[in-house]
Amino acid sequence: MDDVNIKKLAKDLNLSTSTISRAFRGNSDISQATKERILAKAKELNYQPNLYASNLREKKSKTIAVIMPELANNFFSQAVKGIERVARDNGYHTLLYVTDDDYQKEVGIIDDLSNGRVDGIIMSASGEANDHAYLGKLKKKKIPLVFFDRVYDDVDVAKVTTDDYTSSFEATRHLVEAGCKKIAFLVINKSLSIGKMRMQGYVDALKEAGIPFQPDWVIDCSNDREESIDIITKVLDTLRPDGLFAAVERLAMASYYACHQLGVKIPEQVKVISYSSLEIAPLLNPSLTTITQPAGDMGTEAARLLFKTLDAAEPAQVQDHLVLHSRIIQRRSTEKS
């Protein structure tokens, strides 16, 4: 027998389809005896209620989507892992999408998701500079959205971020205290909210330290590793900084490569600090001082916020903005010489 459905089961047991159905949902009245009979037969025939029929009836998919700019990266993969676990604990399934930081992909994915495929979405945004009107569609369809780490400030939904300004301020201060006077700020896209917040922390900490801020010490790097290495190499050559503050992990890696190649000694000649979720930062050469975001926790919190909305009887969009703290973990790369 190929397709076992509720009808076949009903016929085999001389019962009605409604009774069968009842055996599978918790609530309804049904005698223990028949229920067991049904469940036994179901097991025998390998019957499982058709998911899409149920979804159609119930207008629920028990599925959420996670949209991330990147995955081959500790921060995002830890976060996704956390989200998936919470989702599963809540009986939900998790669809995964990776945008590769491409705004068009993000728009396409959201479009694909607004047909009811998912009950809710957790997203780390890719297209801050662009128009966000397309998200209105989700609101219309009452699909809740939770932003994760990279947010659109102009969109009013729940958000989970870290205290980028504060941690950046403290990281800069940490470099100053380690003796740095010429600190370059390495960033990939300073117009993103995250870049902006982190840069502001840097700027204000310099001010506090009485070091004049110079715009050309904000170094626009690239998503491409080789390109970033080139840029940083040039910076080391010309600006001769004594401190590098990498706004994202991959720029710390690029900095290490550039320094290794040039024979510039960390931390003797230049100190390095970076946002990073690398577990093995302590094992780098030299061990890297990091500002570590609680990636997994951010993920689980984002999922919790989403399920709070989904579970609410009155699905008023939750608009909490949760800010978790990042920790600076001091290691050799910023050691005072």
Place this chain on the structure above:
Amino acid sequence: MDDVNIKKLAKDLNLSTSTISRAFRGNSDISQATKERILAKAKELNYQPNLYASNLREKKSKTIAVIMPELANNFFSQAVKGIERVARDNGYHTLLYVTDDDYQKEVGIIDDLSNGRVDGIIMSASGEANDHAYLGKLKKKKIPLVFFDRVYDDVDVAKVTTDDYTSSFEATRHLVEAGCKKIAFLVINKSLSIGKMRMQGYVDALKEAGIPFQPDWVIDCSNDREESIDIITKVLDTLRPDGLFAAVERLAMASYYACHQLGVKIPEQVKVISYSSLEIAPLLNPSLTTITQPAGDMGTEAARLLFKTLDAAEPAQVQDHLVLHSRIIQRRSTEKS
């Protein structure tokens, strides 16, 4: 207006639902004019065909599942990223599940998926030592499965792995050539096919070098980092190896920690080689010699195999076994002293 469906659209346009439906699928006959009228109105009303109704009719979900033991790990996250991209390129959606290496979770997930939720599954197995009969359910429901990296040898489905035996043989030989005579093999679960293959390569390479194989030089470590560090510390203390061969990345990390703590110098006192997908292996202290699996490629190939099956008119289960090559990348951690 809240719910726009095909009926409302039909009424608004004075057309039948079938005509509307036709406007949305490529094939059917429909005049260009009405099609455009429909599409325009659909856009205006923000209509999108209900996914679950279509799936129910067509008995297709255009969704695949990816089941991995872990995600916060470069190897798997790169692979998942590759899979997701190929899936999306093929118009498919990707459900993600993380088992945390828990066999029971794996069984539960497969169970959840055999109701037609997905058209196919890519899985890296978690429970080799256990019974695999539960996978029969998938076969019955004609849901194709592709194994990725960690396979069950007794299950006949398509597989993508790397040449574990060969690369392990070469890695061991590499240590021997670097002067090692007392090589410990660090493994998490030597009964897994991967552990077995890698161990066999180690054993045979020792034999080739005329070094007698001793079972107690195969060190069973743990998934828990601290525990592994303890175990390796003890090994360094008692067995005093001059070479460590880590069968998985996290054991290389644990080895580094253990050596750092004991003050054992790499590579002078002990050389280390490991399977690893860490991008920053070159930046470790000292840079780590790795056997690197083509994680992304493995993912995309697994996805291709799956879609080859899904696209086949006659859905005969493809049973190809694809073996990709790993590369040994030599760095400081195995340098000859």
Place this chain on the structure above:
DNA sequence: TTGTAAGCGTTATCAC
């Protein structure tokens, strides 16, 4: 080219 109507496999509402 378009409309009619049956059905995909469930579940909810009523009866009994």
Place this chain on the structure above:
DNA sequence: GTGATAACGCTTACAA
């Protein structure tokens, strides 16, 4: 406690 029946929103013969 159980059964008949009408949806859910869509697709597809078949008819017009």
